[in-house]
Amino acid sequence: MLIMESRKYVWVNGVLVESKNAKVHVLTHSLQYGSGIFEGIRSYSSSEGTSIFRLKDHMKRFENSARIYSMNLGFTAHELEDAVVEIVRKNKDRDCYIRPFAFVDDTRIGLGTQGKKISVVIASVPFGSYFDDKEKGVKCVVSSWRRINSSIMPPEAKASANYLNSSTASLEAKNAGADEAILLSSNGYVAEGPGENIFLVNGGKLLTPSKDADILLGITRDTIIKLAEFKGIEVEERNVHREELYTADEMFFAGTAAEITHITSVDKRKVGNGKKGPITRILAEEYSNTVHGKTDFKEWLTEV
Ligand SMILES: Cc1ncc(COP(=O)(O)O)c(C=O)c1O
Numbered sequence: 405m406l407i408m409e410s411r412k413y414v415w416v417n418g419v420l421v422e423s424k425n426a427k428v429h430v431l432t433h434s435l436q437y438g439s440g441i442f443e444g445i446r447s448y449s450s451s452e453g454t455s456i457f458r459l460k461d462h463m464k465r466f467e468n469s470a471r472i473y474s475m476n477l478g479f480t481a482h483e484l485e486d487a488v489v490e491i492v493r494k495n496k497d498r499d500c501y502i503r504p505f506a507f508v509d510d511t512r513i514g515l516g517t518q519g520k521k522i523s524v525v526i527a528s529v530p531f532g533s534y535f536d537d538k539e540k541g542v543k544c545v546v547s548s549w550r551r552i553n554s555s556i557m558p559p560e561a562k563a564s565a566n567y568l569n570s571s572t573a574s575l576e577a578k579n580a581g582a583d584e585a586i587l588l589s590s591n592g593y594v595a596e597g598p599g600e601n602i603f604l605v606n607g608g609k610l611l612t613p614s615k616d617a618d619i620l621l622g623i624t625r626d627t628i629i630k631l632a633e634f635k636g637i638e639v640e641e642r643n644v645h646r647e648e649l650y651t652a653d654e655m656f657f658a659g660t661a662a663e664i665t666h667i668t669s670v671d672k673r674k675v676g677n678g679k680k681g682p683i684t685r686i687l688a689e690e691y692s693n694t695v696h697g698k699t700d701f702k703e704w705l706t707e708v
Pocket of ligand 1: 444570596597598599600601619620621622623624625658659660661
């Protein structure tokens with residue numbers, strides 16, 4: 405859970421504001437209708453200090469989300485990157501989750517967003533593991549809720565409203581005694597977790613759903629693909645059938661919050677021997693080393 409202490413600061417439209425004073429009206433358009441876009445970024449501590457992982461890529465996606473919804477952010481991606489560094493520095497936490505959020509800051513009743521004020525805020529909170537016990541892995545069920553698609557709302561935009569689809573799937577999974585859901589795309593292929601992309605390992609090869617499955621194109625997903633290629637592990641991006649979830653040797657989620665978390669079962673069928681598999685182990689370790697500045701992929705790190 406993200407808990408914001410009142411002594412911390414939030415960047416609000418270019419100004420650092422004490423979090424207790426960073427408030428919105430209850431009738432704010434985005435609060436009522438979900439008309440916000442956001443990012444989830446992590447900073448990590450290393451022996452050399454604190455660095456933010458793939459900041460430029462996150463800000464590019466933030467900008468793209470804004471473009472999809474015709475939101476004028478009023479700041480360049482570069483200015484927002486500087487703002488992220490500023491807030492992490494100001495709040496003095498090292499291992500953080502950073503949340504840039506742009507929203508329709510208008511209290512008038514009415515769905516239209518045309519001409520309405522857009523506000524941009526950036527918060528940072530200390531953050532550890534997303535799942536209760538990452539080392540134990542997660543039990544999953546395939547959700548009866550399908551992932552949104554481009555004919556309904558754009559899955560490639562990281563928009564607040566999308567997450568009602570995600571949290572409904574998560575709720576269903578928890579109610580069924582599982583830790584997390586796996587959503588299928590509207591045409592029945594494996595899409596992703598509610599807030600994570602998914603990877604399968606079969607016969608030593610890595611497999612992940614392609615963009616055609618209406619996934620959010622995750623930055624961790626891209627990182628894993630690149631790290632796998634670097635490690636000489638073959639990667640395939642294609643449509644994945646549901647039953648492949650039942651026959652995979654290994655499986656894991658990849659996301660900024662979830663990092664690399666192995667999946668132990670799907671619909672009560674054990675994945676492999678139910679433990680973290682060897683390829684998952686290699687990639688999780690390489691990922692952890694990379695975000696902590698211990699590999700050659702230093703261009704992904706922005707020093708705070
Ligand atoms: C629906 C969804 N898919 C995938 C991801 C993983 O994306 P990333 O690796 O960029 O955090 C996220 C997390 O933001 C997400 O919300």
